[in-house]
Amino acid sequence: xxxxxxxxxxxxxxxxxxxxSSESIGLLTFAVGDQDFALPLGAVxxxxxxxxxxxxxxDAEAVVVGTTAFRNATLPLLSASALLxxxxxxxxxxxxxxxxRIGAHRIGLIVDEMGAVLRAGPADIVLVPHVLSRGRAEAxxxxxxxxxxxxxxxxVLSTDHLFRDDITQRLLQGGQLFLELLQA
Numbered sequence: 684x685x686x687x688x689x690x691x692x693x694x695x696x697x698x699x700x701x702x703x704s705s706e707s708i709g710l711l712t713f714a715v716g717d718q719d720f721a722l723p724l725g726a727v728x729x730x731x732x733x734x735x736x737x738x739x740x741x742d743a744e745a746v747v748v749g750t751t752a753f754r755n756a757t758l759p760l761l762s763a764s765a766l767l768x769x770x771x772x773x774x775x776x777x778x779x780x781x782x783x784r785i786g787a788h789r790i791g792l793i794v795d796e797m798g799a800v801l802r803a804g805p806a807d808i809v810l811v812p813h814v815l816s817r818g819r820a821e822a823x824x825x826x827x828x829x830x831x832x833x834x835x836x837x838x839v840l841s842t843d844h845l846f847r848d849d850i851t852q853r854l855l856q857g858g859q860l861f862l863e864l865l866q867a
Contacts, residue, residue, distance in 0.1 A: 708808075710828060712798030712837055713781065716769045719798060719837045721828060726783055726842045730797060733778040745771070748793060758782070760791040766822040766845060785842050792845075801837070803828050808839065822846070 709724035731753075737760060739749040746765040750757045760780065764771045772795060780791040808826045826839040 707802040707804045710801045710803055710837070710839060711781070712801055713763075713779070713794040714796040714798060715763045715767055715794055716772065718769070719835070720763070720767075720794075720824075721798075721801065721837045721839045722781065722783070722842070723839075724800065727781055728784055728789065729782040731780045731782060731791070733774055733780055733793065751791070753782070753789070753791070756789070758789055758791045760793055763792050763794045763822075766792075768822075783842050783845075785845070801828065801830060803830070 710721035711724055711727050711730070712719055712721045714720070734751045737749045737751050740747055743749075744765075746761050748760040748762050750759055752758070758780075762771060763781075774793070775795070777796040779794055779797050781794060783790050783792055807830070808828050810826050811824050822840060823844040824838040825841040825844055828837040828839050829835070830837060
């Protein structure tokens with residue numbers, strides 16, 4: 684699949700709000716390990732190649748990879764595999780950084796490989812029952828998107844549920860991202 688190194692996209696609302704409408708929503712798909720995931724296009728600012736100059740943070744939690752320079756600021760880089768509780772693989776030339784915004788904070792989510800942009804209607808997206816949301820992972824799958832006439836399932840994430848609820852609330856209230864993650 685062709686991958687653009689940078690992609691500007693609009694900002695939007697959470698999955699639950701978007702799936703209530705009768706219009707389709709855009710989903711940016713990506714792979715972590717051998718699984719397909721997606722984020723609503725409205726949550727994504729850009730997609731970047733994995734930078735070569737990452738300042739590693741020693742003794743940080745597994746989810747915290749480090750920081751990199753981005754648009755005259757510092758961009759925290761987090762591991763999607765660690766957030767999802769999946770085994771971490773070494774970065775490759777296909778690895779990408781999905782730049783997201785949570786409140787006033789930009790974060791970079793490192794993924795193994797980019798996929799396509801999908802358009803999905805409300806009938807294609809099923810919210811995940813709470814009983815299936817149990818586990819050790821910090822990020823929670825919010826919905827499942829059925830593509831290719833139901834032959835392929837894509838797990839849909841929401842920026843509202845990438846971190847534990849207490850961390851997300853503090854970020855939305857203006858907390859310092861790395862301080863929040865390191866104290867978690």
